[in-house]
Amino acid sequence: MVVWQLASEFSKEIYVLVQTFPISERYSLSDDLLRAARSIPANIAEGWGRLFPKEKISFYNIENGSAEECANHLIEARNAEYVDNETSERLQRKVHVIAVKLTNLISSTRKRIKFSAGRVSKSD
DSSP, rough: OOHHHHHHHHHHHHHHTTTSSGGGTTTHHHHHHHHHHHHHHHHHHHHHHHHSHHHHHHHHHHHHHHHHHHHHHHHHHHHHHHOOHHHHHHHHHHHHHHHHHHHHHHHHHHHHHHHHHHHHHHHH
């Protein structure tokens, strides 16, 4: 799944990035950013493995929230001058693409639910 691959790559980049943060951020911004970034591919995978479409959507929605959390943490890191503008903007673009793809995945899953429900009611 493309969105999972993008999220996994993003998570790896965030891991490398937080290694450059000051040691004083180890249990705060570094940890928060890394946890949010790692949760995106993890919950996409968990949602993908769910049997019922509504469960899938629930996990994908959680990950949209984690993507927004990453975007916020990146702003905080830039404001604290732990990240230069170019790196921040590049990572913001990546997390935005992931969020858009997650939104599209949610929409397509909802359409499948509606299509399946329509097929069931038409066959009655």
